Structure formats: structure tokens, C-alpha cells
Amino acid sequence: VSPAREVLVVEDDADLAALLEIILLDAGYAVRSAGDGAQALERVAERMPGLVLLDMRMPVMNGWEFAREFAARHGRAAPIVVVTAAENARLRAEEIGADGWLEKPFELEDVIAAAARFLGPAAGAAHAGF
Amino acid sequence: VSSDAQGERDIPGLGRARAHSPGQVRRSALTPFRIVLLYAAVGIAWILLSDRALEALVRDPVYLQELQTVKGAAYVCVTAFLLYYLIRRNEQDRRVQSEEVRAVFEGMADAVLVVDAASRVVGVNRAAVELFKAHHERELLVPLSDLMLRTGMRHLDGTPLAFAQTATRRALAGEVVTAFEERFRAFDGKETVVSITAAPIRPRPGDPPRLAVAVVRDIAEEKRFEEMREEFLATAAHELRTPLAVVKAYAQLMRKRSQGDPVALDTIARQIDRLTRIVHQLLEVSRFRVGDAELRPERFDLSALLVETADALREAAETHRILVSTGAEVVVKADRARIGQVITSLIENAVRFSPQGGDVEAALERRGAEAVVWVRDHGVGIAPERQARVFERFYRAHAGTAHDYGGLGVGLDMSREIVARHGGRIWFESAAGEGSTFSFALPVAPEERPS
Numbered sequence: 001v002s003p004a005r006e007v008l009v010v011e012d013d014a015d016l017a018a019l020l021e022i023i024l025l026d027a028g029y030a031v032r033s034a035g036d037g038a039q040a041l042e043r044v045a046e047r048m049p050g051l052v053l054l055d056m057r058m059p060v061m062n063g064w065e066f067a068r069e070f071a072a073r074h075g076r077a078a079p080i081v082v083v084t085a086a087e088n089a090r091l092r093a094e095e096i097g098a099d100g101w102l103e104k105p106f107e108l109e110d111v112i113a114a115a116a117r118f119l120g121p122a123a124g125a126a127h128a129g130f
Numbered sequence: 131v132s133s134d135a136q137g138e139r140d141i142p143g144l145g146r147a148r149a150h151s152p153g154q155v156r157r158s159a160l161t162p163f164r165i166v167l168l169y170a171a172v173g174i175a176w177i178l179l180s181d182r183a184l185e186a187l188v189r190d191p192v193y194l195q196e197l198q199t200v201k202g203a204a205y206v207c208v209t210a211f212l213l214y215y216l217i218r219r220n221e222q223d224r225r226v227q228s229e230e231v232r233a234v235f236e237g238m239a240d241a242v243l244v245v246d247a248a249s250r251v252v253g254v255n256r257a258a259v260e261l262f263k264a265h266h267e268r269e270l271l272v273p274l275s276d277l278m279l280r281t282g283m284r285h286l287d288g289t290p291l292a293f294a295q296t297a298t299r300r301a302l303a304g305e306v307v308t309a310f311e312e313r314f315r316a317f318d319g320k321e322t323v324v325s326i327t328a329a330p331i332r333p334r335p336g337d338p339p340r341l342a343v344a345v346v347r348d349i350a351e352e353k354r355f356e357e358m359r360e361e362f363l364a365t366a367a368h369e370l371r372t373p374l375a376v377v378k379a380y381a382q383l384m385r386k387r388s389q390g391d392p393v394a395l396d397t398i399a400r401q402i403d404r405l406t407r408i409v410h411q412l413l414e415v416s417r418f419r420v421g422d423a424e425l426r427p428e429r430f431d432l433s434a435l436l437v438e439t440a441d442a443l444r445e446a447a448e449t450h451r452i453l454v455s456t457g458a459e460v461v462v463k464a465d466r467a468r469i470g471q472v473i474t475s476l477i478e479n480a481v482r483f484s485p486q487g488g489d490v491e492a493a494l495e496r497r498g499a500e501a502v503v504w505v506r507d508h509g510v511g512i513a514p515e516r517q518a519r520v521f522e523r524f525y526r527a528h529a530g531t532a533h534d535y536g537g538l539g540v541g542l543d544m545s546r547e548i549v550a551r552h553g554g555r556i557w558f559e560s561a562a563g564e565g566s567t568f569s570f571a572l573p574v575a576p577e578e579r580p581s
Contacts, residue, residue, distance in 0.1 A: 019375075019380060023383065104374065105377075105378040108383060
């Protein structure tokens with residue numbers, strides 16, 4: 001898998017994580033998942049993804065802590081898009097210096113657009129058969 | 131007249147307190163003027179009648195002379211006693227009255243501070259001593275500025291409170307201050323949040339205030355509860371969003387993959403959007419009120435926003451035509467999303483409250499320095515007795531009527547808040563059975579000089 005086409009989904013809600021995975025796989029991206037910030041740091045250490053989709057409120061290590069650690073260890077090696085239930089998603093993104101934000105509940109197309117923005121266009125044609 | 135009734139007439143509300151000491155009831159029909167008049171009349175009558183009587187009864191002039199001297203002395207004695215009696219009774223009444231006032235003052239659950247024109251605290255009740263956690267009321271009978279300094283009085287948000295802004299200073303300037311909220315540290319260091327109502331006391335109407343009386347209520351508990359409620363609302367709204375996101379995205383995903391009934395999936399997606407809006411409103415109305423949500427003003431064409439918003443709502447309004455008329459572009463400097471929210475709210479209401487269908491008209495007009503947007507429907511209208519409360523938070527003018535079409539009762543409250551924060555105003559005209567016209571006005575942005 002080319003890391004440039006890979007998304008790391010950091011989300012503690014298993015259903016939501018699975019959903020994001022399906023959406024992104026459908027769109028032709030590779031996906032790995034992490035249930036909290038600490039796991040995400042491990043995944044990142046294994047291989048740098050092309051994009052991190054980051055939930056903010058998580059157990060063990062939340063999104064704020066992850067973003068701080070990530071910046072300390074890897075700088076801006078991968079763009080981060082915040083996926084948040086907060087009332088002001090934009091403010092959340094600004095708080096941690098993220099590159100974008102998705103507000104829950106999001107549109108399917110917004111998720112794909114976010115991935116496309118950082119990883120190149122979705123492989124739409126290949127999956128049109130779905 | 132019964133003693134009770136008389137007491138109540140003297141000082142409203144104190145009749146009952148006086149009834150405990152019936153012996154000291156005042157016969158206050160005797161005003162000073164009446165006493166003097168009575169004294170003069172009795173005196174003149176006594177002098178004339180007693181002189182006549184003595185002259186008729188006593189022939190001896192020497193004896194008569196002596197008798198008249200005795201009569202004079204007796205008269206002085208009797209009137210002196212009468213005078214003593216009246217003064218004493220008056221004094222007693224006064225003392226009883228002031229004791230009663232004092233008892234009421236002391237018995238009040240709210241703290242009361244009386245401040246004189248020189249801004250010195252001259253009176254406090256027991257509740258005030260307790261509120262400030264003072265050991266003795268003497269500690270509070272100090273210049274107001276000393277008290278401010280010692281307790282660190284400041285605004286609710288912690289910013290310093292200027293001397294001239296204090297409720298009592300404003301009352302001494304002639305203002306009646308209601309529900310002025312501030313915080314301070316009691317003498318034991320405990321942080322206290324209070325609501326103050328202060329009024330000037332004038333010797334006579336029209337005179338400059340001689341005293342200010344401030345009623346101070348501890349609202350720390352209320353505030354804490356309010357904060358907890360807002361916090362809970364925020365958490366609940368937050369928690370609801372993840373499940374909403376999952377359900378909505380799966381519906382969209384299935385639709386995209388041509389799985390399942392497309393109508394059913396669209397309905398699910400639409401209802402999820404509706405739920406999301408409700409969650410959003412619940413959270414927003416409290417946040418916005420608290421002042422968390424800041425505005426992001428930008429220059430934009432209000433007529434374009436009106437057209438855009440109406441277009442977006444047209445899809446949902448199958449039975450209504452939404453007609454928009456705008457003229458030239460009108461540029462305002464405002465938070466575009468928020469103003470869009472106001473327009474949405476007004477059009478949604480217009481649609482909701484014209485259930486038989488019909489046209490909803492919306493227009494933008496420039497009136498002098500103001501841009502006025504109005505939205506008119508030909509629906510059920512608002513009954514006159516409910517009109518005054520239309521903009522009240524959580525008030526639903528049609529609740530419990532045949533025209534209760536749902537809603538949380540927050541749209542217009544939010545709209546008013548948003549418009550007011552932009553220095554604008556919002557109003558409506560309505561006749562029951564004929565429909566309503568809601569309008570709001572925003573200041574037109576001044577031309578920006580090309581740099």
C-alpha cells in the first residue's frame with residue numbers, strides 16, 4: 001500500500017470507525033484504524049499515513065493530546081482532519097492546528113472530499129459498480 | 131373603625147403585626163392641626179364660659195379675682211397634662227412603628243443595605259451581615275468604596291466594577307436598578323454571586339435622593355444550577371451526534387450502493403437532518419444566550435443570501451410557493467451564517483403556520499440606512515393576547531391550540547438575539563386568521579474605500 005493513499009482513522013466508537021473505513025475503502029483509499037490516541041501513535045510509528053482522521057473525545061489519549069504528541073514527534077508529516085461532535089468544529093481544528101474538519105453528522109461526500117483533498121481523487125470509476 | 135383596620139390603613143401590610151399589641155393602637159385621626167384646632171376651641175370656650183359662670187355665681191370682686199387665678203392655674207395644669215399625654219402617646223406610636231419597620235427589615239430573607247448620599251453604608255439587616263459573613267453589623271457600616279475594596283466587587287465575568295456603576299451609586303443618581311448581577315468575596319473569603327435591586331429614596335417626590343436602598347439576593351446556587359443545566363445540554367447534544375452520524379452515513383451509503391428502498395433511505399437521511407437541527411438548536415440557544423458563540427462578521431450581499439436561503443427551503447415546502455423579491459444588492463457587515471439562520475427561521479415559521487398552503491412572500495428593501503427583510507404568510511396568524519410573548523425563549527404562541535405544528539420555541543428567540551447582536555431589530559405584525567409578517571432590519575454597511 002502506498003502510504004500516500006492511506007488514511008488512519010482514529011475513533012473510539014467502533015461503529016463510526018467501521019463506517020469511515022467502509023466509506024474510504026469504497027472510494028479506493030487504504031485504511032487503518034486506532035481506538036485512541038495512544039494506539040494511533042503506534043500505528044503512525046509503524047508507517048506514516050497520508051491523512052489522519054481524528055476524533056477529539058476519546059479514552060486513554062484524546063485528540064488534543066494526540067495532536068500535541070504527533071506534532072512533537074513528527075512535525076507536520078501528515079495532515080490531520082478533525083472529526084468532531086463539537087458545536088464549533090472549525091474552532092476545534094484551529095485549536096490543534098489541524099488541516100481541516102468534519103462536523104458530525106457529516107455528509108458521505110464530505111468524507112470523500114476530505115480524503116481527495118489530501119490523497120488525490122477517489123477511485124470513483126473503479127467502484128461505480130457498488 | 132376596628133383597630134385592625136385602622137392599623138392597616140396607617141401602614142399597608144403592617145396591620146397584622148400591630149394586632150399583636152392592641153393596647154398601643156393609634157387613634158391617628160388626631161393630626162397636629164386638629165389637636166391645635168381643638169385646643170383653641172376648647173380653650174376659648176372654657177375661658178368665655180367659665181368667666182361668665184364665675185361672674186354669675188360670685189359677687190365679691192376680691193374673691194372673684196382669686197378664683198380666676200386658681201382657674202387659670204388649673205387650666206394650665208390640665209392642658210399641660212393633656213400636652214404631656216399627647217406627646218407621650220405620639221412618641222410611643224413612633225417607637226412601635228419604628229420597631230415594626232425594624233422587625234420587617236431584620237426579618238427579610240434578602241440582605242438589605244441602606245447607603246446615604248455620601249455613599250456611606252448607614253443601615254444593614256441581619257441577612258446582610260450573614261451574606262457578607264461579618265461578625266457584627268459595624269463591619270458593614272463603612273464607606274461603600276471601603277466595602278468594595280475589601281470584598282473585591284466585580285462584574286460576573288470578573289472584570290472590575292467601577293464605583294459609578296455600582297447599583298447603589300446608580301440609585302443615588304436617581305435610577306431604579308433591577309437585577310444587577312455582580313460577584314464579591316465575603317469576609318470569610320467565600321466567593322458570592324448576587325443579584326441587586328436598588329432604588330433611590332427621596333424626602334419628597336422631585337427632591338434629589340437622600341438614600342439608596344439595595345436589596346441583595348444570593349444567586350450563587352441559581353448560577354451553579356444554570357451552569358450545570360447548560361453543561362448537561364451541551365453534553366447531551368454532543369453525545370447524540372455520533373449515533374446520528376453513523377445512521378445518516380449508512381443511509382447515504384446504502385443509497386449510493388443502490389441497496390434498499392431509496393425512498394425509505396432518503397426519508398431516514400432527511401429525518402436525521404431534522405434531528406440534527408433540533409440537537410443543534412438545543413445547544414445553540416443556551417450557548418448563544420450565555421455569550422459563548424462569537425460572531426464572524428463579513429461583508430456580503432443580503433439579497434443573495436435571501437435568494438439562496440429561500441431556494442434551499444423551497445425543496446422541503448411542497449405545498450407552498452416561496453416568492454422572493456429583491457432589488458439591487460444591499461451589502462451588510464454581519465455573520466452570514468447567523469443571518470441565514472434568522473431568514474430560515476422566519477420562512478420555516480411562515481410555512482409551518484400556513485398549513486392550508488399558499489404563498490410565502492419574502493422581500494428585501496433598503497429603507498434609508500437600514501436593510502429590511504420581511505417574510506409574509508397568509509396563515510393562521512397570532513392571537514392578540516399571545517403576541518407580546520412571541521419572542522420569548524421557549525414560548526410557543528400556538529401551543530395547545532388547533533395550530534400547534536410543533537417546534538421547540540427557540541427560533542424567534544434566537545433570531546432576536548442574533549439580530550440584536552448585529553445592532554438591528556426584529557418585529558412583526560399579525561392578525562389571527564389572516565397571517566403574519568415578520569421583519570428584521572440590519573444597518574447597511576458603509577461603502578468600503580478601495581485601497
